Amino acid sequence: MFELDQLSVSFGTATALREATLTIRPGDRLGVVGESGSGKTMLGLSLMGMAPDAAQVTGRLTVDGQEMTGAGEADWQRLRARKVAMIFQEPMSALNPLRRVGDTVADPLRIHMGLSAAEADARALDLFREVGMPDPEARLRQFPHEMSGGQRQRVLIALALACDPALLIADEPTTALDANIRLRITDLLARLADQRGMALLFISHDLAAVARATTEIAVMYGGDIVERGATPAVLKDPAHPYTRGLLGARPDPAPQPRRNGKRPRLPTIPGTVPALGDLAPGCRFSGRCPVELAHCATVRPEMRDLGGRFAACHALEGGA
Amino acid sequence: MGYFLLRRSVGFILTLFAVSVVVFAVMNVLPGDPALTILGLDATEDALAALRDQLGLNDPLLTRYWSWVTNALTGDFGVSHSFRVPVAGLIAERLPMTISLAVSGMIFTVVLALVLGIAAAANHRKAGDWGIMFVSQLGIAVPAFWLAMLLVLVFAVNLRWLPPGGFPGWSDPVAAMRALILPTVALALVQSSVLARVTRSSALEVMRQDYVRTARASGFSRRRVLWRHVLPNALVPIVTIVGMQFAALVTGTIVIENVFYLPGLGRLIFQSIANRDLPTVQALVMLFAAIVVTANFIVDLLYVVIDPRLKARA
Incomplete structure (x- = not known):
């Protein structure tokens, strides 16, 4: 179980993650959505103890009751791979180009689980089968440059699963992949989490992928978690104005025909994500919000319970 | 890989050939007379000429180059002028x-x-x-x-x-x-x-x-x-x-x-x-x-x- 209590990550005056409070239980499948720079990746890195050296981390983080706030690199090394594993956005560059992918997957098994080289190789083959790698025996001996992006991402998933972690963090796992592979990797992650009883933190800006892979969702903006709840409920009936904007900004899969030779403009949220140092002290979304109130920019809205789901917005006050 | 080795080996040999030409040319245009160095300043002109002839210094340049290279390939680098023993040794x-x-x-x-x-x-x-x-x-x-x-x-x-x-x-x-x-x-x-x-x-x-x-x-x-x-x-x-x-x-x-x-x-x-x-x-x-x-x-x-x-x- 992973518990975050008011966890913040900042760089000087810039806050990348502001007082995130979140509990991840075994088997949870939680989606984290938001634009670039919303703090999604920083949330994932914090759970790995891999926030950049320059970052100040405050608040509390416990893993199975063990206090990890301010824990040293050695403590985190014991948790990584065995308790929490992470796969990253760029499968093309995330694998050591000089090592055969089978060795890359077998390494943590030898080093952390004490398996012999032969046992680790056999286990790597099992993992390749589990992640649906085509022709797994031959693939073990290949180098990353001999594989496609989708195959490399499967290697990284196999690597992350190697030591049977309780939580798998997938940071934009499909963004760099071809569209036809995205769906398969998304479904693979959801199925693996389900079969293994493993918690999944699925970080993405692809709302369709999040809808498929997760049961819970957290929407982030400017370092804040602004809305939280069951995935179908939040996507069907978003409460926070930012979530509504995000859902409204999805490109229509069947766009309207050209009119007067012009395509209709893609829907967008007005304005741009402000730089981390320029965020308002109150609600981070103030300035771009269509229902902004006078005190939004200065007073931070509390997370309020909307009946099993939560949103932080002053406009919801009075039980909207 | 085989082609790579072949190409590299040819380059290796060509480089050594070029080096041998440069080394030979430089050594033979340098001022200084080996015969004079060996026999000393008091040597007679006849003795110097005889020694030059014996050392092969009067042969045409190409002949000298050719005999130097072919001998070197068999491990014979000639006799040192100053030590009077084979250079290879x-x-x-x-x-x-x-x-x-x-x-x-x-x-x-x-x-x-x-x-x-x-x-x-x-x-x-x-x-x-x-x-x-x-x-x-x-x-x-x-x-x-x-x-x-x-x-x-x-x-x-x-x-x-x-x-x-x-x-x-x-x-x-x-x-x-x-x-x-x-x-x-x-x-x-x-x-x-x-x-x-x-x-x-x-x-x-x-x-x-x-x-x-x-x-x-x-x-x-x-x-x-x-x-x-x-x-x-x-x-x-x-x-x-x-x-x-x-x-x-x-x-x-x-x-x-x-x-x-x-x-x-x-x-x-x-x-x-x-x-x-x-x-x-x-x-x-x-x-x-x-x-x-x-x-x-x-x-x-x-x-x-x-x-x-x-x-x-x-």
Whole structure:
């Protein structure tokens, strides 16, 4: 179980993650959505103890009751791979180009689980089968440059699963992949989490992928978690104005025909994500919000319970 | 891969051919008369002419070049003018000394540079990094002959820990290694300082890569990440510099063997040039060139061993 209590990550005056409070239980499948720079990746890195050296981390983080706030690199090394594993956005560059992918997957098994080289190789083959790698025996001996992006991402998933972690963090796992592979990797992650009883933190800006892979969702903006709840409920009936904007900004899969030779403009949220140092002290979304109130920019809205789901917005006050 | 080896081997032979032409041409347009050097200033004109004839100095240039090359290919580099013995024997006697010094210099260079370079990269922008960079800057700035004299003064004359010079031969390995310590440091400190900086910057570049983050996320210790993931990926520029440095170390033996009175090829080439001993100088310059070309050849092979991605292109 992973518990975050008011966890913040900042760089000087810039806050990348502001007082995130979140509990991840075994088997949870939680989606984290938001634009670039919303703090999604920083949330994932914090759970790995891999926030950049320059970052100040405050608040509390416990893993199975063990206090990890301010824990040293050695403590985190014991948790990584065995308790929490992470796969990253760029499968093309995330694998050591000089090592055969089978060795890359077998390494943590030898080093952390004490398996012999032969046992680790056999286990790597099992993992390749589990992640649906085509022709797994031959693939073990290949180098990353001999594989496609989708195959490399499967290697990284196999690597992350190697030591049977309780939580798998997938940071934009499909963004760099071809569209036809995205769906398969998304479904693979959801199925693996389900079969293994493993918690999944699925970080993405692809709302369709999040809808498929997760049961819970957290929407982030400017370092804040602004809305939280069951995935179908939040996507069907978003409460926070930012979530509504995000859902409204999805490109229509069947766009309207050209009119007067012009395509209709893609829907967008007005304005741009402000730089981390320029965020308002109150609600981070103030300035771009269509229902902004006078005190939004200065007073931070509390997370309020909307009946099993939560949103932080002053406009919801009075039980909207 | 077979094509790569063939192409490289042809290049190797062509390079040595070009070197042999240049060496021969330079040696034969240099001023100075070997016959005069051998017989001395008091020699009669008749004696000089007879000796020139005997040495083959009156033959046409091409004939002399051809006989030099064909003889050299059979291991016959002629007779030294000053020592009056076959050059091949002179070289064979002294080669182990110079190989010992160059190899120990290479080991010293690589080990020290990798440890310091990786340590500096691991402590990027911290005291350790600055300290190592400062010391390596000093190492680059200090001339080898001056460092050699300083080392002799401190460790041989004042502290009496190590011999000031000479080489007892490998029959007594401990004494041989003790005799090699100071020459090795004097020879290799500059190269090691250069290589440490190359290692540091190459490692820093690699440490930014995604796969290093993957290795950290796999729960590996910092040490394992640095030595097993960062260093191998940082090796290509390091190996390039090491290849060039091996050449510098081999030629650097000329100065170091003279300072430490080591009976090697470096001292021999120095004496031969002073004595206008053409056959010896020619043979030695060819040998040094062959060593340098071979080192580069090995570096080219190492690239392919290090990086499987180059195999497809090689």
